[in-house]
Amino acid sequence: MIISIAFKFASLKEEDLETQETLVLIKPDAFAKGIWHKIALDFRKHHLKIIGAKFIQPNRQLMDKLYQEHREKPFFGGLIDFMTSGLILALCLQGGSAVKRVREINEATRKVHASHDHLSANVVHGSDSQESAAREIEIFFGANHN
Numbered sequence: 001m002i003i004s005i006a007f008k009f010a011s012l013k014e015e016d017l018e019t020q021e022t023l024v025l026i027k028p029d030a031f032a033k034g035i036w037h038k039i040a041l042d043f044r045k046h047h048l049k050i051i052g053a054k055f056i057q058p059n060r061q062l063m064d065k066l067y068q069e070h071r072e073k074p075f076f077g078g079l080i081d082f083m084t085s086g087l088i089l090a091l092c093l094q095g096g097s098a099v100k101r102v103r104e105i106n107e108a109t110r111k112v113h114a115s116h117d118h119l120s121a122n123v124v125h126g127s128d129s130q131e132s133a134a135r136e137i138e139i140f141f142g143a144n145h146n
Contacts, residue, residue, distance in 0.1 A: 020098040021051070023136040024106070025125040028086030036089055039109055039124055043093055046105055052092030052141045058084050065139055090140040099133055102126040 024043065030036040044050065056062075063083045070076050093102060106126045127133035 019094060019096055020130060020133070021092055021094045021137060022098045022102050022127045022130075022133040023125075023140060024091040024093055024102060024127075025083075025140075026089040026091070027083065027123050027125060028088060029082075030123040031087050031089075033123070035123070040089065040091065042105055042109065043091065043102070046095075046101060048093040048095040048098060048101065050091055051094045052090070052137075054090050054140070056088050056090055056140070057086070058088055060084055062139070066136060092137050092141050099127055099130055103128070 026036045026039050030039055040050075040053075060080055063080045064071075067076065067079060067083075070079065095101065103126050106124045109124050110122045127136050
């Protein structure tokens with residue numbers, strides 16, 4: 001005899017889900033527009049904890065390492081040029097379902113603040129998976145970041 005039991009988890013809040021870490025880069029165009037601090041505050045408003053933060057003037061080697069999977073794509077050179085054109089803010093964020101939540105916040109941010117004339121000028125980068133987040137956090141904050 002097989003017994004089937006269904007559970008409803010609708011009462012769970014996003015913050016109750018698996019705690020994750022993810023990387024966010026606030027890009028040079030956000031600094032040029034003077035909105036970098038508003039973007040950083042958005043993550044706090046969404047109950048994501050900032051566990052690492054640093055301002056960086058990135059070099060080509062660092063950005064090449066970050067975007068290595070895009071090396072053969074036609075936009076790679078322009079992306080690296082853009083990302084090394086000014087200051088960035090690297091944030092290591094922590095919270096329930098952080099990777100997914102940050103990507104949703106970033107999508108909304110891009111719709112409001114992105115430069116539509118330049119693919120790379122979208123004010124913010126976020127890790128696309130937990131695996132990418134771990135690799136990217138290590139690039140910017142080292143293996144023992146917390």
